[in-house]
C-alpha cells in the first residue's frame with residue numbers, strides 16, 4: 001500500500017510517500033526560514049508560505065519516490081493540533097487530492113505522528129510511556145496500544161521547545177534555538193543551579209512548568225556575568241533533569257520499562273545520553289531526520305490507522321487547533337467515511 005503524507009501544522013510544509021513494503025520512498029520538507037528574523041512563527045506568513053510551497057513540495061515528493069498520483073492508495077494528513085491557518089492549508093490540499101484521485105482521506109493527530117515516527121524503522125512493543133517534547137507540547141502519555149492513550153500530564157505553561165527558542169533569542173542566537181543551544185551546551189559547564197520546576201511536587205507529578213525557569217535564565221543572561229555556553233549548559237541540565245526524572249518516575253509507578261521519546265526536542269544530544277544511562281529501561285528515539293515535523297511520520301501513522309482500524313473520514317472532517325491525543329480516536333469515529 002502506498003500512502004501520501006501531508007504535514008503543515010506549523011511552519012514546515014512537508015509531503016512524503018510511504019510504501020508498506022519498501023518503507024519511506026520520499027520525504028520532502030520545506031522549512032519556512034522567513035520566520036527566523038522574528039524569532040518565532042508568524043501565522044499569516046506561515047499560511048501564505050504553505051499555500052505557495054504545497055504544490056512544488058508535492059511534485060518533488062512524487063518525483064523522488066518515482067511514482068505518479070494515480071499510484072497512491074490513500075492520503076493521510078495532519079488535522080490537529082497546530083496553528084489553524086497552517087493546518088487548513090494542508091487539509092485543503094489533502095481533501096482536493098482525495099476528491100480528485102478518489103482515494104481515502106486518513107486523518108492523523110500531529111502528536112500521534114511524532115510518537116509513531118519511532119515505529120517506521122521497527123515496530124515497538126506495547127505498552128510504553130511516551131515523552132513528547134516539541135515546540136508546542138511537553139506531555140507524558142501512557143500508550144496501551146495504537147489509539148488507546150492515557151494522558152498523564154503536560155506543561156502548565158510553556159512547552160520545552162518553545163523555551164529553548166526563547167532562551168536562544170535572549171542570547172542573540174538564531175531560530176530555531178534548540179539545536180544551537182544543544183551544541184553550545186557541549187562547551188559549557190553548570191555555573192548556576194537553576195530550579196527544577198515541579199520535580200518532587202506530588203500534585204503535579206506528571207505536569208511540567210518551564211516559564212519560571214525561562215525567566216530565571218533570561219534574568220541571568222541580562223546580568224551579563226556568565227559565558228553563553230555556561231548559561232546554555234546550566235539551562236539544559238535543568239531541563240533534561242526534569243524530563244528524565246519525571247519519565248522514570250512514571251515508569252516506576254506504572255511498572256513499565258519502555259519509553260518512546262518524540263518531537264523536535266528528542267533530537268537533543270544530552271536528553272538522549274541521559275536516558276541511555278538507565279540500563280533497565282528500553283528507550284527509543286526517532287532517527288534524527290524524523291524528530292522535527294515531517295510528512296513521513298504522517299504517512300506512516302495514516303497507513304497504520306487504515307491497516308489496523310480501517311479508518312478514513314468524509315470530506316467534512318475539519319482541522320482543529322486543539323485536541324488532546326487521548327480524545328482523538330473517539331472524535332474520528334463520528335466522521336468515519
Ligand code: ATP
Pocket residue numbers: 009010011081082110114133134135136137160161162164165176177178179182263264265266267268269291292293
Ligand atoms: P508541536 O509538535 O508541539 O506542534 P512543532 O511541530 O513546532 O510543535 P517540532 O517540529 O516537533 O515542534 O519541534 C521543534 C522544536 O524542537 C523547536 O522548538 C526546536 O528548537 C526544538 N529542537 C530541535 N532540535 C533540538 C535539539 N537538538 N535540542 C533541543 N531542542 C531542539
Ligand code: FE
Pocket residue numbers: 110114134135263264292293
Ligand atoms: Fe511537531
